[in-house]
Amino acid sequence: MANGRTRDLTAPTAMPVVPIRHPGRWVAAAVVVLLAAMLAHSLFFSHVVINGRTRERFEWNIINQYFLSSEILKALGVTIALTVVAMAGGITIGIILAIMRLSPNPIVTGSAWLYIWFFRGTPVLVQLLFWYNASYIFPSFSLGIPFGPALVHFNLNTWLTPFLVASVGLALNEGAYMSEVVRAGLISVDEGQTEAAQSIGMSRFMTLRLIVVPQAMRVIIPPTGNETISMLKTTSLASVVTVSELTFTVEQIMAADYRTVPLFMVASLQYLWVTSVLMAGQYYVERHYAKGSVRQLPPTPLQRLRRGLLIRPGKAGYGRFGEVYGAPFIKELP
Amino acid sequence: MTDVMVDAEGVRKRFGRQEVLRGITLQVRSGEVMCIIGPSGSGKSTFLRCINHLEKVDAGRLTVDGQLVGYREHGGKLYELRDREVCERRADVGMVFQHFNLFPHMTALENVTVGPIRVKGEDKAVAVERAKQMLSRVGLAEKLEAYPRQLSGGQQQRVAIARALCMQPKLMLFDEPTSALDPELVSDVLDVMRSLADDGMTMIVVTHEIGFAREVGDSLVFMDEGVVVEAGPPKEVLSSPSQERTQIFLSRIL
Numbered sequence: 001m002a003n004g005r006t007r008d009l010t011a012p013t014a015m016p017v018v019p020i021r022h023p024g025r026w027v028a029a030a031v032v033v034l035l036a037a038m039l040a041h042s043l044f045f046s047h048v049v050i051n052g053r054t055r056e057r058f059e060w061n062i063i064n065q066y067f068l069s070s071e072i073l074k075a076l077g078v079t080i081a082l083t084v085v086a087m088a089g090g091i092t093i094g095i096i097l098a099i100m101r102l103s104p105n106p107i108v109t110g111s112a113w114l115y116i117w118f119f120r121g122t123p124v125l126v127q128l129l130f131w132y133n134a135s136y137i138f139p140s141f142s143l144g145i146p147f148g149p150a151l152v153h154f155n156l157n158t159w160l161t162p163f164l165v166a167s168v169g170l171a172l173n174e175g176a177y178m179s180e181v182v183r184a185g186l187i188s189v190d191e192g193q194t195e196a197a198q199s200i201g202m203s204r205f206m207t208l209r210l211i212v213v214p215q216a217m218r219v220i221i222p223p224t225g226n227e228t229i230s231m232l233k234t235t236s237l238a239s240v241v242t243v244s245e246l247t248f249t250v251e252q253i254m255a256a257d258y259r260t261v262p263l264f265m266v267a268s269l270q271y272l273w274v275t276s277v278l279m280a281g282q283y284y285v286e287r288h289y290a291k292g293s294v295r296q297l298p299p300t301p302l303q304r305l306r307r308g309l310l311i312r313p314g315k316a317g318y319g320r321f322g323e324v325y326g327a328p329f330i331k332e333l334p
Numbered sequence: 335m336t337d338v339m340v341d342a343e344g345v346r347k348r349f350g351r352q353e354v355l356r357g358i359t360l361q362v363r364s365g366e367v368m369c370i371i372g373p374s375g376s377g378k379s380t381f382l383r384c385i386n387h388l389e390k391v392d393a394g395r396l397t398v399d400g401q402l403v404g405y406r407e408h409g410g411k412l413y414e415l416r417d418r419e420v421c422e423r424r425a426d427v428g429m430v431f432q433h434f435n436l437f438p439h440m441t442a443l444e445n446v447t448v449g450p451i452r453v454k455g456e457d458k459a460v461a462v463e464r465a466k467q468m469l470s471r472v473g474l475a476e477k478l479e480a481y482p483r484q485l486s487g488g489q490q491q492r493v494a495i496a497r498a499l500c501m502q503p504k505l506m507l508f509d510e511p512t513s514a515l516d517p518e519l520v521s522d523v524l525d526v527m528r529s530l531a532d533d534g535m536t537m538i539v540v541t542h543e544i545g546f547a548r549e550v551g552d553s554l555v556f557m558d559e560g561v562v563v564e565a566g567p568p569k570e571v572l573s574s575p576s577q578e579r580t581q582i583f584l585s586r587i588l
Binding site: 190192195199200202203204210291292293 | 386387388417418421422424425427428429431433435436437438439440441448449452453454481482483494497498501
C-alpha cells in the first residue's frame, strides 16, 4: 500500500469489480455496421447500366436539382400550412368534444359520441371528396334565425376554395381522433386532484385549467405528436381536391418529365425533414410538461453531447446515457 | 359567529342501493377538536366529505357556521347552490386527504399559494409571504422549491396541511391524514395537528390514531354502519365504552 497502512481486504469497498464481458454485443454491432455500409453504398455510390449508358442508381443530381426548386418549396409550404391549420382545428374540436363527452347532460355526450362515430367510421378520403362536392347539396349558406330570416348569406361555390375544403375536411376528421386523445389525458388524472382543487375553492373551469389539463398534457402529447406527424402525410390526400400540396405537385412534375423515382425521393425527403423537426419539437414540449413527474429531468441530447465530450478517462461520473463510468469500487455506487 | 361550527341532524347519504349514512346527528363547537373513529366502511369519510360539499346530502340538515350545506334557505324553500356559491363555501373549509393529493406539477410553494392567489385573488407577494410562514411552521422552510415527488410522505402531508391553512379556513377536516404514512413519519404530522389544535382551530379528524384522539381530542365519536354509536369525551369513551360494538372495536385495535 502506498501510504504504508494495511487495508481490510474483506471490506467490500476494497475489492475491485470485474465487469461481465458481452461478446454477443460486438457481433451484433458488427453485423449492423456491415448492413449499414451496404445500404449506404447502394444509396450513394452504386450505378446501373441501361442501354449501354451508366447512371447513378438514385440519380442524386436530379434529386438535388428539384429539392430546392421553387415549385417544390411552394408545395411544401402548402403542405405545412395545411398540417398546421388542420391540426389546430382538429385539436380545438377534440378539446370541445372531450369536454362534451364528460358532461352530465346525455344529449351533449350523445351528440359528441355520434360525431366521433361518424367521422372515425368513414374514410377521410371520402369525407374530403364529400366536402369538395358539398356545394352540390348546399349551394348557399346563411346565418340567421333558425327557420327564420337570414342575416348573412354565402355562395358556397365561390367561397369554398380547395385549400379551405381540405383544411376543414381534415380538421373535422382529426377532431374525432383528437377528442379521444384529449379524453384519455383528462381521465388519466387522479380524481383526488379534482377533489383537492375543489377543497381549496377552485371552480370547475379553474380546476380543469390549472390542475387537470397541465397533468393531462403528459398523456396527451405523445399521441398528439403522432397525430401531427400522421397529418403531415395525410395532407397528401388533399391532392384529390386539387390542392397543390407536395404530393400533388410532385405528381404533376412527373407527368411532364417522367423523373418518377427521383421526384418521389424528393417528396419523401421533404416529408422526412419536417417530421424530424416535429419530433424534436415534441421532445422539448414533453420535457416541459414532465416538470415534477420525475425527480430529476434527464439531460437533453445537447447536454448529453456536451457531457460526453467532457468525459475524462479515469474520472468517475455519469456517461452520456446516464451510466456510471470510471467507478472501480462498489463504494462509488449509490 | 355562532358557537356551533358544524351541526348535523339526521344526515343521510346513499350510493345506489347502499345507505352509507343512516341519520348522523352531532354537533361540533367552535374551537373543538372532534375525532371520529370506526371500522372501514362505517361512513366516517363520507360524512367528512359531505361537510365539504364533495358529496351531496340526501336527507337531514347539515350546517357549517350556520349555513346550510348544499342549499340556500329562502321563503320556506331550499334552493340548490350554484357552483360558484359552493366554491365560496368550500374555500372556508380546509381539507386534508389520506393520500395528500398535492398537485404534482407544482412546487411546494406553488401548491400552497395557488389557492390564495387564484381563488381569493390575493396579492402575490402577500400570499407568498404567508405561504413561507406556513411552510416553516410545518417545518418545511427548506423545501419551498421542491416538487411533491421529491418529498417524503410525511413532508407531503405537511405541505397539504399548509395548503389548506393558507386559505385561512374556519374549520379543518382531516380524512385519515396519517394512514398512508410510514410509522416513523406519523409523529411529524400529528405534531403539526396538535399545534393547530392548541391555536384553537376547529377540527374534525377521522383517524386510527387512538393516542392522538385521547390527548388532543375534545370529543370522540365512534361510528359504525352509518350511525353514531357512541360519543363523548375521549377518555370516557376509550376507557369505559357503554356500547358493546364500541367495546369490540376498541379491543381489536388497542
